[in-house]
Amino acid sequence: MRLVVNEFAKMRHLRVGALVLVLLTGVVGLTAFRGLASGMTAQLGDPAGFPWKILLAGLGFSAGLISPLVIAAIASRQVEAEHAGNGWLLSATSGVTPGRMCRSKFLALGALVTAATVLQSLILIAIGFGLGITSPLPLEHWLGYTAAVIVVNLAVLAAHLLLSSTIENQLVCMGIAVIGLFIAVFGSALPDWLAMLTPWGYYALTAPADYIGTDLVYLDIPYLRVMLLGLVGVCLFSLITARFDRREE
Amino acid sequence: MSNVIETAHLTKRYGSRTVVDDLSLRVPHGCVYGFLGPNGSGKSTTMKMLLSLIRPTHGDVLIMGQPMTRTSRRRLLAHVGSLIEAPPGYGHLTGRENMRIMQRLLDLPQRQIDWAVDTVRLRSQMGKRVRNFSLGMKQRLGIALALARQPQLLILDEPTNGLDPAGIEEIRELLRNLAASGVTVMVSSHLLGEIDKTATTLGILSEGRLLFQGTRSQLMAASRPDVIIETSDPRFAQSMLRQSLDCRTDGRATRIAQADDAATARAVSTLVHAGVDVFEVRRDDQTLEDVFIDLTKAGGL
Numbered sequence: 001m002r003l004v005v006n007e008f009a010k011m012r013h014l015r016v017g018a019l020v021l022v023l024l025t026g027v028v029g030l031t032a033f034r035g036l037a038s039g040m041t042a043q044l045g046d047p048a049g050f051p052w053k054i055l056l057a058g059l060g061f062s063a064g065l066i067s068p069l070v071i072a073a074i075a076s077r078q079v080e081a082e083h084a085g086n087g088w089l090l091s092a093t094s095g096v097t098p099g100r101m102c103r104s105k106f107l108a109l110g111a112l113v114t115a116a117t118v119l120q121s122l123i124l125i126a127i128g129f130g131l132g133i134t135s136p137l138p139l140e141h142w143l144g145y146t147a148a149v150i151v152v153n154l155a156v157l158a159a160h161l162l163l164s165s166t167i168e169n170q171l172v173c174m175g176i177a178v179i180g181l182f183i184a185v186f187g188s189a190l191p192d193w194l195a196m197l198t199p200w201g202y203y204a205l206t207a208p209a210d211y212i213g214t215d216l217v218y219l220d221i222p223y224l225r226v227m228l229l230g231l232v233g234v235c236l237f238s239l240i241t242a243r244f245d246r247r248e249e
Numbered sequence: 250m251s252n253v254i255e256t257a258h259l260t261k262r263y264g265s266r267t268v269v270d271d272l273s274l275r276v277p278h279g280c281v282y283g284f285l286g287p288n289g290s291g292k293s294t295t296m297k298m299l300l301s302l303i304r305p306t307h308g309d310v311l312i313m314g315q316p317m318t319r320t321s322r323r324r325l326l327a328h329v330g331s332l333i334e335a336p337p338g339y340g341h342l343t344g345r346e347n348m349r350i351m352q353r354l355l356d357l358p359q360r361q362i363d364w365a366v367d368t369v370r371l372r373s374q375m376g377k378r379v380r381n382f383s384l385g386m387k388q389r390l391g392i393a394l395a396l397a398r399q400p401q402l403l404i405l406d407e408p409t410n411g412l413d414p415a416g417i418e419e420i421r422e423l424l425r426n427l428a429a430s431g432v433t434v435m436v437s438s439h440l441l442g443e444i445d446k447t448a449t450t451l452g453i454l455s456e457g458r459l460l461f462q463g464t465r466s467q468l469m470a471a472s473r474p475d476v477i478i479e480t481s482d483p484r485f486a487q488s489m490l491r492q493s494l495d496c497r498t499d500g501r502a503t504r505i506a507q508a509d510d511a512a513t514a515r516a517v518s519t520l521v522h523a524g525v526d527v528f529e530v531r532r533d534d535q536t537l538e539d540v541f542i543d544l545t546k547a548g549g550l
Binding site for chain 1: 297300302303304319322323324326327329330331333334335336337338339340341342346349350351353354355356378379394395398
């Protein structure tokens with residue numbers, strides 16, 4: 001627990017808080033703008049729940065567009081401080097191995113990313129009610145999507161923590177994040193099996209609503225695949241950080 | 250416990266390259282151990298093996314009488330402070346925030362943090378961000394981070410690197426004070442002059458091998474300075490002696506290397522019998538620096 005608290009202490013002056021705010025406001029802002037631009041306000045009373053659908057579809061799109069880069073920047077800032085400040089060695093000489101440090105970073109940053117992801121959905125629901133949507137909130141779709149995107153965000157965070165720890169030049173890591181962004185945005189054009197090979201592809205796979213022809217419909221979220229991503233993510237992150245623990249400084 | 254550090258046949262190889270070769274160190278309790286050697290001689294690798302940051306290819310390390318292994322490392326490192334390679338410190342945080350991180354990491358009481366900061370005389374700078382520290386201040390912060398746990402053993406890898414003479418003297422004084430308070434200090438350097446006045450025991454490393462280990466006076470006694478013979482005809486003297494001795498002409502003198510007392514007597518006798526006037530016979534004045542350079546150049550005493 002002390003290590004996790006230390007990670008929060010290291011965030012001071014790193015603008016990690018500001019980046020988390022960008023993750024929150026960026027996704028909420030873009031989703032709300034997209035909803036309003038799609039004529040959502042004209043159909044607030046639609047009994048089929050069009051405004052909720054357009055908000056959820058926008059949330060899926062915005063998450064894929066904003067989260068990969070911002071999460072990469074958050075991970076990079078937190079790890080770069082260790083490279084620059086000889087922090088890996090400082091901790092190792094105090095008996096704390098690099099793998100343990102990475103796991104602590106994941107817990108600290110993961111809590112922030114999860115909080116931001118939950119808040120994104122809550123704020124958008126509040127905006128929906130605030131605007132006067134009269135149809136009932138499709139809670140299961142919002143809950144399901146929020147849970148799925150939390151898993152995806154955490155998988156991307158874990159991948160970037162490992163990348164930033166391994167590759168000292170953080171520009172390379174941000175370059176990989178840009179590739180991830182393309183996969184996230186254009187992943188729906190890829191075959192499912194290909195999109196499933198990287199954590200970024202899941203932003204496309206978990207799209208909660210989309211147009212089929214002229215109809216905006218809810219899509220089935222592939223919960224099993226998302227659970228598999230979580231499981232594989234946990235195993236790989238544990239395995240690789242355990243290898244870090246045996247790394248010679 | 251007479252030795253705080255003991256190693257037995259400590260060896261580190263990377264592929265076919267041997268970086269540390271069969272090292273048997275003995276660092277007595279309460280001393281300042283000067284660990285000397287040219288750049289690339291294996292000092293940092295040895296120190297990292299002592300701290301279990303890298304695994305030896307062969308051999309054992311005992312710290313305070315207990316084997317230093319991956320499993321015992323955490324427990325032992327609670328009593329071992331160290332500064333390896335560049336001084337640590339998160340540049341975006343202040344000195345105080347860096348010390349707080351160490352305090353939390355090892356669950357240390359505030360009085361230990363205060364003591365460490367006061368010991369390195371950094372109290373007035375603790376509100377400044379570390380990225381704005383001078384190199385000397387960064388070194389002192391690194392030492393404060395190592396001292397915060399009030400270690401029984403302090404391992405410092407070239408702590409005076411890049412410091413100005415005043416900074417070097419400050420570190421020397423700090424090490425002397427720590428040793429006086431009972432902390433065993435192992436400090437490495439590639440310059441003998443930097444730690445000669447501080448170290449009570451010396452270990453000299455070259456190409457991964459320990460060439461000498463002992464006190465300053467033992468080192469001087471173990472070395473054999475050149476014999477200098479001043480004669481009326483140095484060239485003739487050299488031609489007479491070079492058949493049996495390693496000698497050369499040096500102005501008016503003939504200089505004989507590696508000559509013991511018997512060889513010196515034989516040389517004088519040879520010259521006298523050949524009719525050469527001998528004005529003076531003496532051993533060369535040798536500084537510890539000369540001994541160190543000779544040792545590391547020649548690969549042994």
